Amino acid sequence: MKKTAVFTILILGIIFTITATSCKKNEVAIPIPTLYDSLGGTTLVADPKASGSSIEKGRLLIRSIIDSTIFIIAADTALNGHFTVLLSEVGSNNLTGFMALSKNLTDFVAVATGAKDYSYGGKSMTAAHNPSQNSRMNGKADNGDFNAFETDLVAGAAKNAVTTSNPALVSVAKLVETLRTQVVQN
Numbered sequence: 317m318k319k320t321a322v323f324t325i326l327i328l329g330i331i332f333t334i335t336a337t338s339c340k341k342n343e344v345a346i347p348i349p350t351l352y353d354s355l356g357g358t359t360l361v362a363d364p365k366a367s368g369s370s371i372e373k374g375r376l377l378i379r380s381i382i383d384s385t386i387f388i389i390a391a392d393t394a395l396n397g398h399f400t401v402l403l404s405e406v407g408s409n410n411l412t413g414f415m416a417l418s419k420n421l422t423d424f425v426a427v428a429t430g431a432k433d434y435s436y437g438g439k440s441m442t443a444a445h446n447p448s449q450n451s452r453m454n455g456k457a458d459n460g461d462f463n464a465f466e467t468d469l470v471a472g473a474a475k476n477a478v479t480t481s482n483p484a485l486v487s488v489a490k491l492v493e494t495l496r497t498q499v500v501q502n
């Protein structure tokens with residue numbers, strides 16, 4: 317190749333690099349909607365459980381679905397045998413464990429769906445579902461338990477007017493399914 321051709325390619329390369337870099341600097345970042353956004357996102361609304369406080373709409377929907385699901389699980393004989401610690405606390409009007417579980421599950425799902433304003437501070441999915449690392453987990457979960465959990469989650473969502481025809485619920489269900497091997501440890 318001629319020296320002039322090599323020189324021209326070099327110059328064009330430099331111009332392209334400079335243009336690409338400067339364009340990037342001026343780019344307006346267009347946020348890509350997350351699954352959390354399709355569940356309500358960061359819009360603040362009144363928190364029905366704490367008068368005078370507000371809560372992100374996405375978090376409120378997730379928390380409502382989680383709380384409904386915990387109640388459904390509590391009555392589900394296919395699953396409730398694993399939740400004996402929680403159930404005996406609730407039976408004696410001690411809601412501390414329920415509140416902690418509701419918060420941790422809500423944080424977990426919020427973060428997993430893309431929420432930026434919360435963080436999950438609970439155990440890893442493996443530790444949370446290993447009775448030797450979590451004394452609140454009565455016995456290991458099997459695949460049947462996991463299927464029952466998914467059914468109860470869908471029922472919890474339906475109690476909050478979110479049905480399986482909602483693409484966001486389908487995406488959450490897919491996300492939940494990716495955790496099966498961490499929860500089912502038999």
Ligand code: HEM
Pocket residue numbers: 395398399401402413416417420421424437438439440444445452453454456457461462463465492493495496499
């Ligand atoms: C993908 C599905 C699941 C997710 C995302 C999930 C998530 C969680 C989270 C975040 C916690 C709280 C951990 C902590 O406080 O450090 C927890 C606790 C627990 N999970 Fe799961 N879980 C799932 C499925 C299951 C299944 C199928 C069972 C069935 C046996 C189960 C039984 C429990 C029990 C018994 C606890 C302790 C509850 C308590 O604190 O009293 N989980 N789970």
